[in-house]
Amino acid sequence: MNVPLLDLAPTLDEQRQEIIDAVTRIIDSTRYIQGPEVDELEKEIADYCGVDYGVGVSSGTDALLVSLMALDVGAGDLVLTTPYSFFATMGVILRLGAMPVFADIDPVSFNIDPDRVAEILAADTEKRIKAVIPVHLYGQAADMARILEITAAHEVPVIEDAAQAIGTEYPFAGAAGVTWMKAGSMGLCGCFSFFPSKNLGAVGDGGMVVCRDASFAHNLKLLRNHGGEPKYYHSMVGGNFRLDPIQAGVLRIKLKHLEKWHRQRRENAERYNQLFKDQAARSELPVTTPVSVYREGSGAGADLKNFHIYNQYVIRADRRDRLREWLQKKNVATEIYYPLGLHQQECLTRRFTPPPMPNTEKAASESLALPIYPGLTPQMQEYVVKSVADFYR
């Protein structure tokens, strides 16, 4: 059996003709920059997230970059973030001439640890930290209630890197009970990526920033288009970070199916969890399955509220690299997100030595992403888990 890490064909096949018709319509319209498709997608994503504004941009990376630019982050500034993320989270900070400061992750969720955030902000007496970027890694929310409480006390804005987490929800406990809030809707703004491997993927690059603040949204819109207002009069320097209307048109079709695909990924995750449990009952397996931290209800039934969207299903495994080679031979594709902490990247370590991040370094040596995409069959999952079990036998 051959199990790819990701196969986009099953979901593409569902809307193939609708997508081709939309692309044809947009080409025939001769509106190739901005225009109604981008405007409509912005409204639809803002609605989906429960916020007022969406600003389409060229990628998830550029969503983060324009957000930091709108906060005027630059040389001499610091930005606090997690050391366990895709490089873009840190790359945008460095590109603006600012420097990252890292708060190690929580070992269960793989997300930034609020206790470390509190310590670092308390120690920043010169107030050089201009923003905090939590990442909702693999599609599970960081502990936003605690992060927002801490950052509010220090008056530092929060930019959510929700690139892997469109549709992820987080339970805010209030006087009236629990309110589930969407990733990207809790901080000053949230950044999404429409890279094809994300849960809502375009047929190329794309991204979006969502926010509640009208003047922040206005600035984002200026910055994504060279900052001119009126056109050709520039009081600030932006760039070309526009979202392609063809991508917007495709995304509008796919957005209608997003909840179904999240559900299929959750079902696949529950099936993996059960299969690993069954194997472990037979003989001990040195594998830890991912924990969905925020859930309500029980079992895999309709009452279960589990708002991990499983952009990735990441296990921790003993002798991870050997296991990965073994699985490759069995035609099971896997990936390591990520083999190094950001604090270990040479572009940083060449310049200075960041402090060690033990939880991140442990995760980087143990984590392994298994195929989880919608369209993965139960037979494929059984084969994956059996292949893992055979390695340790």
Ligand SMILES: *Cc1c(COP(=O)(O)O)cnc(C)c1O
């Ligand atoms: C994918 C991703 C990005 C960057 O998105 P692009 O659209 O590829 O530029 C940023 N942060 C995280 C956590 C990501 O997973």
